[in-house]
Amino acid sequence: xxxxxxxxxxxxxxxxxxxxxxxxxxxxxxxxxxSFVRKSEDLDKLIFDITCQNNLAKHLLNEIKRxxxxxxxxxxxxxxxxxxxxxxxxxxxxxxxxxxxxxxxxGVISPxxxxxxxxxxxxxxxxxxxxxxxxxxxxxxxxxxxTDILSGYCLSCQYPxxxxxxxxxxxxxxxxPPEKQFEKVDELEKMTPDERWEYFKKEYSKCIRxxxxxxxxxxxxxxxxxxxxxxxxxxxxxNDISDIxxxxxxxxxxxxxxxxxxxxxxxxxxxxxxxxALNKRVTKxxxxxxxxxxxxxxxxxxxxxxxxxxxxxxFIM
Amino acid sequence: xxxxxxxxxxxxxNWCSYAGADLAGVSRLQYPANTRVxxxxxxxxxxxxxxxxxxxxxxDGVLVSGCxxxxxxxxxxxYFARRKFAVLKASLEFxxxxxxxxxxxxxxxxxxxxxxxxxSKVIESVKKIGPAQKLVKKR
Numbered sequence: 001x002x003x004x005x006x007x008x009x010x011x012x013x014x015x016x017x018x019x020x021x022x023x024x025x026x027x028x029x030x031x032x033x034x035s036f037v038r039k040s041e042d043l044d045k046l047i048f049d050i051t052c053q054n055n056l057a058k059h060l061l062n063e064i065k066r067x068x069x070x071x072x073x074x075x076x077x078x079x080x081x082x083x084x085x086x087x088x089x090x091x092x093x094x095x096x097x098x099x100x101x102x103x104x105x106x107g108v109i110s111p112x113x114x115x116x117x118x119x120x121x122x123x124x125x126x127x128x129x130x131x132x133x134x135x136x137x138x139x140x141x142x143x144x145x146x147t148d149i150l151s152g153y154c155l156s157c158q159y160p161x162x163x164x165x166x167x168x169x170x171x172x173x174x175x176x177p178p179e180k181q182f183e184k185v186d187e188l189e190k191m192t193p194d195e196r197w198e199y200f201k202k203e204y205s206k207c208i209r210x211x212x213x214x215x216x217x218x219x220x221x222x223x224x225x226x227x228x229x230x231x232x233x234x235x236x237x238x239n240d241i242s243d244i245x246x247x248x249x250x251x252x253x254x255x256x257x258x259x260x261x262x263x264x265x266x267x268x269x270x271x272x273x274x275x276x277a278l279n280k281r282v283t284k285x286x287x288x289x290x291x292x293x294x295x296x297x298x299x300x301x302x303x304x305x306x307x308x309x310x311x312x313x314x315f316i317m
Numbered sequence: 318x319x320x321x322x323x324x325x326x327x328x329x330x331n332w333c334s335y336a337g338a339d340l341a342g343v344s345r346l347q348y349p350a351n352t353r354v355x356x357x358x359x360x361x362x363x364x365x366x367x368x369x370x371x372x373x374x375x376x377d378g379v380l381v382s383g384c385x386x387x388x389x390x391x392x393x394x395x396y397f398a399r400r401k402f403a404v405l406k407a408s409l410e411f412x413x414x415x416x417x418x419x420x421x422x423x424x425x426x427x428x429x430x431x432x433x434x435x436x437s438k439v440i441e442s443v444k445k446i447g448p449a450q451k452l453v454k455k456r
Contacts, residue, residue: 188411197413197451226366234366242454246369249408253365256404278408285407290400304404307396309386315406316399317422317435 007169008101009043011073015099021059022075023052029126030109030133034059048075049128050146053108055264057083057218064093071097077105079153079262081162082295083218086260089298090305092221102162104173107146107154109133110263112272114149118142152276153263156180163296185281200245200278206271207244209237213275214251216268219258226250252278257286257303260295323377323443325352327436328367330360332390333425334382340429348433349440352380359383361394365405368419372452378418378443382435385423395423414451417442 012020024035024045032051036059037043057080063072076084081100087093114123118135125136134143147155154160158181160173188196211227214220227235227247235250236243259279266275286292289312292303329335335356341348357363360383368379381402389395402421410416420442422435 185411193410193413193415195413196411200412234370236454240454242373242452245412245452246366246373249369249412250366252408253401253404278411281411282404282408285404289403304397304400307393307400309396311396311399312403313386313399315403315421317420317438 004048004103004169005043005046007167008046008073008075009040011099011101011167012037012040012043015073016071017073017099018070019063020046020073020075021056021063022046023048023054023056026051029123030114030135031111036063046075048103050106050108050133050150051128052077053111053151053264053267055083055216055218055262056080057087058216058264060084060098061087061092061218061221064097071099073099073101075101075103076162076165077103077108077262078157078159078161078163079105079260079264079295080218081165082159082260083262084295085164085298086258086295086302087218087221089300089302090258095298099167100162100165102165102168104170105154105157105160106173107150107157107160108263108267109149110151110267112267112269113151114144116272117144117148151263151267152184153261153266156183157261159295164298182280182284184277185284188277188281201241203274203277204244204248205241206273207239207248208271209239209244209247210270212268212270213265216264217255218262218264219255219260220251248275248278252282255279256282257290257292257305258294259283321444321448323351323440323448324375325378325380325436325439325443326371326376327352327354327380327382328357328360328363329354330362330383330390330395331356331358333384333388334360334422334432336426337382337424337428337432340426341432342429344429346429346433348436351440352436359389359391359394360398361389361391361401363398365401368405369452372414372418372449373454375449375453377449378420378439380420380422380435380439382422382424382432385425388425415446417446418449 020037022035023032026033030051123135127134132143158175286303290303363381371379383395420439424432
């Protein structure tokens with residue numbers, strides 16, 4: 001990937017960037033860490049591969065909040081770029097202060113899936129090939145197919161390349177077949193409501209209320225989240241299933257028309273909860289009812305901040 | 318179950334539905350007394366969280382009522398509300414909560430008759446599915 005570093009170096013000096021946000025090798029195998037580069041010579045540590053699982057738009061937003069005057073370049077997968085574009089449409093970021101450097105994304109690893117495939121064994125060393133990943137640990141070596149450990153969001157990703165960018169490094173990748181996008185939702189919708197309730201109850205009862213999903217999400221930028229409010233306290237902080245359910249439903253609703261399906265939440269979840277299903281269901285509703293897809297157009301209003309006088313209201317008495 | 322009298326929370330917009338409810342009262346129209354009313358400035362004021370909170374606190378059903386499209390006192394509040402409610406309804410249904418728990422209606426200040434009918438219909442449909450259980454917080 002020296003190609004990436006060289007090209008980014010050129011962009012860094014051409015655009016006179018104050019900061020470049022990308023990925024560097026993390027301290028654990030198969031986990032990249034976000035990298036904040038302010039000096040050109042530090043650009044040599046940049047990488048981009050299937051271990052780059054964070055959504056960098058979150059860090060971009062934090063950096064802009066810290067110092068609004070800097071010019072920032074960001075290495076963006078399709079979903080990172082869509083999150084940035086959506087944040088621009090919500091006036092959280094300014095387009096002219098950001099240089100989006102698109103990179104082709106072939107999906108990223110879901111740590112929980114990896115843990116399951118390896119039966120919880122620790123990885124001490126790994127080699128990433130084109131189709132497979134070879135994991136080595138104490139007393140074992142295993143070759144795993146990429147598709148077995150890629151995040152569910154990535155396997156159904158429709159926008160692996162940045163829809164809008166200033167530079168693009170590499171060749172554009174092909175999106176997943178369109179029927180894949182809501183495959184999981186369609187499967188769940190075939191069940192009866194009671195079966196679905198049992199499914200979600202089982203999933204959400206794993207929740208330990210660590211809020212990692214919220215903290216990883218680039219769209220969760222409120223200064224005070226509704227779950228942190230205590231006058232009035234809307235949602236309890238404990239592990240009562242009712243509180244957990246309401247937290248997850250409300251988070252899905254707050255992300256309605258804003259979620260770019262990056263999957264940062266589900267990859268951040270330490271308990272491996274299926275956050276994808278409900279978020280995708282809401283995304284599907286927004287797409288089918290209002291014809292809106294988040295993160296494609298900087299100028300367009302988000303679906304819930306907009307209306308048409310002839311929106312369908314078959315459900316209203 | 319036979320004698321189940323549901324508790325219904327209604328959010329009424331100040332400018333249309335609240336006046337509609339008032340008219341129903343003034344006109345001495347009969348409708349079931351299972352509802353508790355919260356007056357809000359606009360149906361757009363109703364956060365989906367309010368509705369979920371009602372279901373959590375043991376209400377068997379929730380009704381949100383506002384001005385007809387085009388009649389909003391704040392011009393577009395009910396258009397935004399309509400989009401929010403569509404999303405809320407879809408997600409509740411998906412997660413497995415009975416869709417009959419949450420209702421929406423447009424009732425104008427002149428529709429006292431319609432208001433009483435809406436209340437009767439809501440109560441009828443909530444009675445059919447029985448007391449709320451799924452999202453209720455056990456204390």
